[in-house]
Amino acid sequence: MAPLVSLRGLRVAFDGVPALRGIDLDVMPGEAVGLVGESGCGKSVTWLAALGLLPRQASVTGSVLLEGTELLAAPAQVLERVRGGRIAMIFQDPASSLNPVHRIGTQVAEAVALHQGLPRGAARAEAKRLLDQVGMPDAARRMDAYPHELSGGQNQRVMIAMALAGRPELLVADEPTTALDVTIQAQILELLTELRRAHGMALVLISHDLGVVAETCERVAVMYAGRIVEEAAVDALFAIPRHPYTKGLLGALPPIDGPRGPLASIPGGVPDPSAMPPGCAFAPRCPAHVQACDVAPPALLERDGRASACLLAA
Amino acid sequence: MLRFILSRFARAALTIGMVVTFAFVVLRLSGDPAQIILGADAEPEAVDAFRASWGLDQPVWLQYFHYFGAILSGDLGRSMRDGRDAMTLVLERIPATLLLTLPALAIKLALGIPAGMLAALHRNSFLDRAVMALAVAGFTVPSFVLGLLLVLVFAVQLGWLPSGGQGTWQHAVLPVITLGVGGAAVLARFTRSAMLEVLGQPYIRTASAKGVPWGAVVRGHALPNAAIPTVTIIGFMVGSLIAGAVVVESVFSWPGVGRLLVVAVANRDLAVVQCVLLLVAATMVTSNLVVDLLYGVLDPRLRSR
Numbered sequence: 001m002a003p004l005v006s007l008r009g010l011r012v013a014f015d016g017v018p019a020l021r022g023i024d025l026d027v028m029p030g031e032a033v034g035l036v037g038e039s040g041c042g043k044s045v046t047w048l049a050a051l052g053l054l055p056r057q058a059s060v061t062g063s064v065l066l067e068g069t070e071l072l073a074a075p076a077q078v079l080e081r082v083r084g085g086r087i088a089m090i091f092q093d094p095a096s097s098l099n100p101v102h103r104i105g106t107q108v109a110e111a112v113a114l115h116q117g118l119p120r121g122a123a124r125a126e127a128k129r130l131l132d133q134v135g136m137p138d139a140a141r142r143m144d145a146y147p148h149e150l151s152g153g154q155n156q157r158v159m160i161a162m163a164l165a166g167r168p169e170l171l172v173a174d175e176p177t178t179a180l181d182v183t184i185q186a187q188i189l190e191l192l193t194e195l196r197r198a199h200g201m202a203l204v205l206i207s208h209d210l211g212v213v214a215e216t217c218e219r220v221a222v223m224y225a226g227r228i229v230e231e232a233a234v235d236a237l238f239a240i241p242r243h244p245y246t247k248g249l250l251g252a253l254p255p256i257d258g259p260r261g262p263l264a265s266i267p268g269g270v271p272d273p274s275a276m277p278p279g280c281a282f283a284p285r286c287p288a289h290v291q292a293c294d295v296a297p298p299a300l301l302e303r304d305g306r307a308s309a310c311l312l313a314a
Numbered sequence: 315m316l317r318f319i320l321s322r323f324a325r326a327a328l329t330i331g332m333v334v335t336f337a338f339v340v341l342r343l344s345g346d347p348a349q350i351i352l353g354a355d356a357e358p359e360a361v362d363a364f365r366a367s368w369g370l371d372q373p374v375w376l377q378y379f380h381y382f383g384a385i386l387s388g389d390l391g392r393s394m395r396d397g398r399d400a401m402t403l404v405l406e407r408i409p410a411t412l413l414l415t416l417p418a419l420a421i422k423l424a425l426g427i428p429a430g431m432l433a434a435l436h437r438n439s440f441l442d443r444a445v446m447a448l449a450v451a452g453f454t455v456p457s458f459v460l461g462l463l464l465v466l467v468f469a470v471q472l473g474w475l476p477s478g479g480q481g482t483w484q485h486a487v488l489p490v491i492t493l494g495v496g497g498a499a500v501l502a503r504f505t506r507s508a509m510l511e512v513l514g515q516p517y518i519r520t521a522s523a524k525g526v527p528w529g530a531v532v533r534g535h536a537l538p539n540a541a542i543p544t545v546t547i548i549g550f551m552v553g554s555l556i557a558g559a560v561v562v563e564s565v566f567s568w569p570g571v572g573r574l575l576v577v578a579v580a581n582r583d584l585a586v587v588q589c590v591l592l593l594v595a596a597t598m599v600t601s602n603l604v605v606d607l608l609y610g611v612l613d614p615r616l617r618s619r
Contacts, residue, residue, distance in 0.1 A: 053522055057438075076528065084525035091516060091523075099517040100615055101538045110534075111524040146614040162524055 034213030105143030115166030391585030411570030421494030430505025452499025
């Protein structure tokens with residue numbers, strides 16, 4: 001099967017400082033991929049870059065193919081049809097991601113009108129149907145509410161309704177539950193999974209929460225300092241992590257039973273993006289570090305249906 | 315909402331009352347109108363008679379009491395210079411002032427807002443730098459300097475326009491430009507920063523991410539939000555329509571409210587000065603009130619409070 005979206009050698013730099021250092025990632029139609037890593041590793045930047053949503057001072061190179069169509073440097077009209085129409089995106093903080101001066105019904109209807117070409121009245125009706133579908137309580141009345149009158153979870157439902165308006169083939173959810181409390185978090189994740197099944201939509205879930213990804217995704221890519229360091233099916237990755245960074249992340253999860261002890265962590269910090277080590281970016285913190293690690297960044301190599309970027313993991 | 319409006323009205327009334335009181339105190343403390351109007355070598359009897367006829371021989375607190383009572387009943391007193399009703403004197407100058415300040419306001423809006431938006435939308439470009447350099451020049455040059463400079467070039471050197479006075483529309487050109495340039499510069503800077511602030515908000519990215527074309531993002535999503543802070547500064551400009559041209563009217567000897575104020579202060583013509591100040595305070599307070607109400611219209615977050 002051909003991938004829906006295919007990122008190749010995607011690089012982003014802000015004012016010459018690299019943020020993404022070559023991302024290769026395929027998303028198959030209908031699959032759920034998790035993208036994990038700590039803040040600043042480039043998870044969000046990857047998809048903002050793919051959709052051309054980064055500020056102008058960002059330089060983006062490489063290739064982003066959507067079923068064979070190159071999106072990087074595509075004309076604005078092409079990108080506008082892709083955004084929301086084929087690839088939709090929702091964000092971390094739903095309250096500030098919605099326009100404070102427009103009613104939520106209007107904001108959803110705007111997306112409907114753009115992608116389904118419906119006249120005003122029909123677009124509103126469709127917006128109401130979408131709000132019902134994402135489980136907005138009392139949707140008809142809430143159509144006229146402003147974002148500040150809704151809770152965080154309700155606002156995220158509005159964002160999801162808006163994302164569904166264009167019937168996209170891929171939904172990129174950028175930390176969709178980070179700003180929400182735990183019960184709401186579970187509801188939103190369940191909603192995303194349900195909608196994905198119902199619409200046959202692919203999902204990229206960006207998260208720093210391994211539990212969230214394990215529950216929602218089929219495949220997971222671990223990012224570190226602007227690169228993917230390991231990629232595997234969720235079960236395989238959690239059962240036997242191959243990259244030392246992934247091992248460190250899983251090791252940092254507090255055990256649910258056993259005696260209470262200090263939380264485990266990976267020693268050291270992420271390298272400064274403007275002064276990356278010449279070899280593997282994780283080498284300075286890596287317990288398995290050998291001299292060869294400092295020569296060149298290891299490539300993401302595939303073995304038994306999974307991949308990792310580590311000399312020792314092969 | 316009603317309580318909001320009522321409290322704003324009460325505050326507006328209080329502000330005007332304070333301005334009136336302040337004007338009264340300062341003017342009584344800063345010199346004897348009888349001496350100034352009659353001249354330093356006037357007969358003592360004449361001075362006393364003048365004082366008696368204007369009530370200046372009474373204790374200050376009584377004068378204040380009478381004065382405030384008169385204002386409340388709509389009587390703003392008469393000019394000590396020619397005995398005419400102070401209010402009439404001021405009101406008949408207003409059209410002349412508006413003839414300058416209204417077109418100047420139009421220039422400020424028509425020039426300042428688009429310039430600020432362009433600069434924000436092309437941040438750090440040559441255009442942005444050029445607009446902002448002009449804006450800095452525009453509001454750092456004082457209006458009397460700019461006014462004299464314009465007179466020097468267009469009246470003295472080129473002889474295209476008159477250097478002062480009132481009569482034809484040509485007389486208004488230089489003062490209007492002088493007034494407009496500074497305000498446009500202020501508004502351009504303000505609009506730019508308001509716009510930049512809004513363009514950096516997550517909801518702008520959301521609008522782009524759902525496929526809204528950039529022009530529509532700017533018009534439909536950025537502008538309504540950037541309008542909220544910009545309205546404040548426009549409110550100040552509207553509020554200064556009556557008294558914002560004091561310096562420029564003096565430079566171009568334009569017979570407006572500003573000129574009247576300068577002359578009345580020099581002459582210690584108490585009733586006239588107080589009347590102008592009252593009018594200035596009333597317009598400023600009214601426009602602030604309108605701005606407050608507009609906030610409610612523009613920003614739903616304030617409406618529900």
